[in-house]
Every structure is written in structure tokens, then in C-alpha cells.
Amino acid sequence: MQHSATFCFHKSLTDFLSPSLKHAAISYKFNGAPAIKDAIEAIGIPHTEVHIIVVNNCQVGFDYSLTDNDEVQVFPFEASREVLKNMLLQKPAQVKFILDVHLGKLAKSLRMLGLDAMYKTNLSDKTIAEIAALEDRIVLTRDVGLLKHRAISYGYWLRSQNSEEQLSEVIKRYNLASEIKPFTKCIACNGDIIQVSKEAVLESLPAKTKEYFNEFFQCKNCKRVYWKGSHYERMIEFIKQLKLP
Numbered sequence: 001m002q003h004s005a006t007f008c009f010h011k012s013l014t015d016f017l018s019p020s021l022k023h024a025a026i027s028y029k030f031n032g033a034p035a036i037k038d039a040i041e042a043i044g045i046p047h048t049e050v051h052i053i054v055v056n057n058c059q060v061g062f063d064y065s066l067t068d069n070d071e072v073q074v075f076p077f078e079a080s081r082e083v084l085k086n087m088l089l090q091k092p093a094q095v096k097f098i099l100d101v102h103l104g105k106l107a108k109s110l111r112m113l114g115l116d117a118m119y120k121t122n123l124s125d126k127t128i129a130e131i132a133a134l135e136d137r138i139v140l141t142r143d144v145g146l147l148k149h150r151a152i153s154y155g156y157w158l159r160s161q162n163s164e165e166q167l168s169e170v171i172k173r174y175n176l177a178s179e180i181k182p183f184t185k186c187i188a189c190n191g192d193i194i195q196v197s198k199e200a201v202l203e204s205l206p207a208k209t210k211e212y213f214n215e216f217f218q219c220k221n222c223k224r225v226y227w228k229g230s231h232y233e234r235m236i237e238f239i240k241q242l243k244l245p
């Protein structure tokens with residue numbers, strides 16, 4: 001199936017475009033998932049002229065795979081920092097989330113993918129805003145009003161009410177496909193998970209698990225033990241059906 005993406009080239013990069021395309025958004029048709037570098041060169045701009053590429057408000061590298069409906073902005077070396085600041089998505093250096101109450105399913109899914117997702121059912125809007133500010137966390141919410149809170153620097157309003165669609169929204173918005181590391185975050189408490197020896201957790205294991213499994217992980221915070229049993233299979237299935245690029 002043929003896809004299309006919109007490209008905007010800035011400043012001196014338009015030197016390579018024909019006069020009719022210089023000030024227009026260029027609709028680029030493609031098949032599959034080509035590297036963005038190839039698409040840029042196919043349009044006529046040599047990659048050596050390109051300094052910064054922004055896709056859907058996030059900065060990407062030359063190896064980024066183009067997907068359907070992407071909105072691409074391409075900047076040359078002389079693009080001013082100020083322009084870029086306005087173009088780039090507001091996100092902290094390290095992507096960490098705090099979720100509004102009622103988003104428990106999304107929190108579990110994010111943790112399953114190894115993403116830092118703080119979630120508690122009893123937090124007030126004020127507390128969420130304070131924690132977000134203190135820990136540089138991105139607020140995820142269905143409440144537009146919460147995002148207007150003065151203390152919040154980073155936030156995203158979830159469009160869907162379905163937790164799986166919400167997960168896809170968040171992954172796309174923050175370009176997280178390459179940051180997914182299953183078995184690194186505790187699904188129960190968001191603590192860090194580390195690999196541990198069988199001996200270290202032997203006492204807490206069900207008899208069948210003791211018998212059939214040898215690889216174990218444990219949450220540093222709540223001490224919950226994980227192994228690659230049926231839960232792991234479900235997780236792998238879950239990640240597969242997300243159809244990440």
C-alpha cells in the first residue's frame with residue numbers, strides 16, 4: 001500500500017527545490033518504511049546539507065523509518081536555536097511519566113515495556129503537578145484542565161479512552177519504539193527490576209516454577225519476583241500486536 005508523508009524544508013535547503021516547491025509543504029509518496037535520509041535525498045536535498053530532522057514534533061536521526069502521515073520538518077546548519085526550540089516537542093531529557101488517576105491500565109502497559117510510569121489512585125491534580133515539576137515527569141491525562149496547571153512543563157492529552165490505543169499514542173508522540181526494554185520495570189510498583197539468581201528467590205517460588213524455570217528477575221523496591229512464564233509469553237504477544245516500527 002502506498003503511504004504519504006509531508007515534508008517542509010527550511011531556509012537554504014529550499015535552494016535544492018524547484019521554484020514551485022520552495023514555499024510549499026511537499027507531499028511525498030512511498031512504499032514500505034524507507035529511511036528518512038533516502039526520502040530527503042529522493043526529494044533532491046543531499047543529506048550533507050541537513051542538520052536537524054523533526055518528525056511529528058520529535059527530533060529524529062537519518063535512520064528513522066518513515067511512516068504513513070508523518071509530518072517532517074528539515075533544517076539546515078544555519079537554523080537558529082530559537083526556531084528549533086519552537087519546533088521541537090517539549091520533553092525532558094529522560095522520558096518519565098506520571099499518570100492521572102483512572103489510567104491504571106496504561107500505567108501497567110508502559111511498565112511492561114520498561115518505561116517509567118508513576119501511577120497512584122489517590123493523587124490530587126495539585127500533587128500530580130508538583131511531582132511532575134519536581135521529577136521532570138511528563139503528565140499523561142484525559143483531563144485538559146490538568147495540563148493547564150502552571151507547574152506542569154511537559155504533558156500530553158490522551159485522545160483515546162482505550163488503554164491500548166493510548167499506549168500507541170504515547171509511543172508515537174514521544175518516539176519510544178527504540179526505548180522499549182521489557183523486564184526492567186515492575187508492573188506492580190514501577191520499581192526497577194534486576195536479574196537475580198534462582199537461589200536468591202528460591203523460597204518465594206511456587207513448586208512448579210522451581211522445577212521449570214532458571215532465570216529470575218526481582219523488583220528492587222517491592223521484591224516481587226518475575227520469570228519468563230506465561231506472563232512473559234503474554235507480554236511478548238502484547239508487544240508484537242502493537243506493531244511498532
Ligand SMILES: [Zn+2]
Pocket residue numbers: 186187188189190191219220221222223224
Ligand atoms: Zn515492585
